[in-house]
Amino acid sequence: MALEQVAEVTATHSEREVQNRLSMVVFSGDMDRLMAAFIIATGAAASGMDVTMFFTFWGLQAIKKQTPTGRSLFGRMLGVFLKDINGVGPSRMNFGGLGRWMFKKMMRAHNVTSLPELRQLAAELGVRMLACQMSMEVMEIRREDLIDEVQDVVGVATFLEEASRSKITLFI
């Protein structure tokens, strides 16, 4: 390898050095886990970090509009059960929606910022929201079914590139 080439490769590598970034896979569509994800994301952004959230599988519900999804029979059946950010329930003690109602009431009583407000705040703070192409295909969710704040629809390589130069990586 010529010396210039070596220098070039080294430069590329040093660009990949860990930066003040946080990369997060949001896999869960549970209200409680999404609360944790958005609180960490907004807190990190407010502490000067560049934040990327990569939404996949059930996590797509957090960035979905309230529109019905699916083309095929199975896709439309799935679409009936998929929620948007206002409809997701806690991972435990949901009791067919009663738990969601109770948690929302309790969070309001304690003046905790709501999940939709946290997502809005994340967008305002410049948190980058990405959606997983593959799970969108499988679940028959189109780009138009996602909120406008979603910046891009990407794959695993994009997430890994982000994660490889992040100080903190999380899977929620």
Add this chain to the structure above:
Amino acid sequence: MEMKPDLTLDLKGLLCPMPVVKINQAIKNVPIGGIIEAYATDPGVMADIPAWCRSTGNELVTIEKQDKVIRFVVRRLK
């Protein structure tokens, strides 16, 4: 003797992550070297504001709890 604050924030009643989000927004509105004074009621602030100052490279001038209200003063360093 403490300097007069450039900005005073009321963060009373706010819970995590809002105190940190609000101080982060507010600090952009004071000049470098400027001072923000804030009042909060979330007990988590006692740990979180010092941590935020370390993460962002700003100076925690003081943080003290009087009854249920926490008063803290931050100086913008960058």
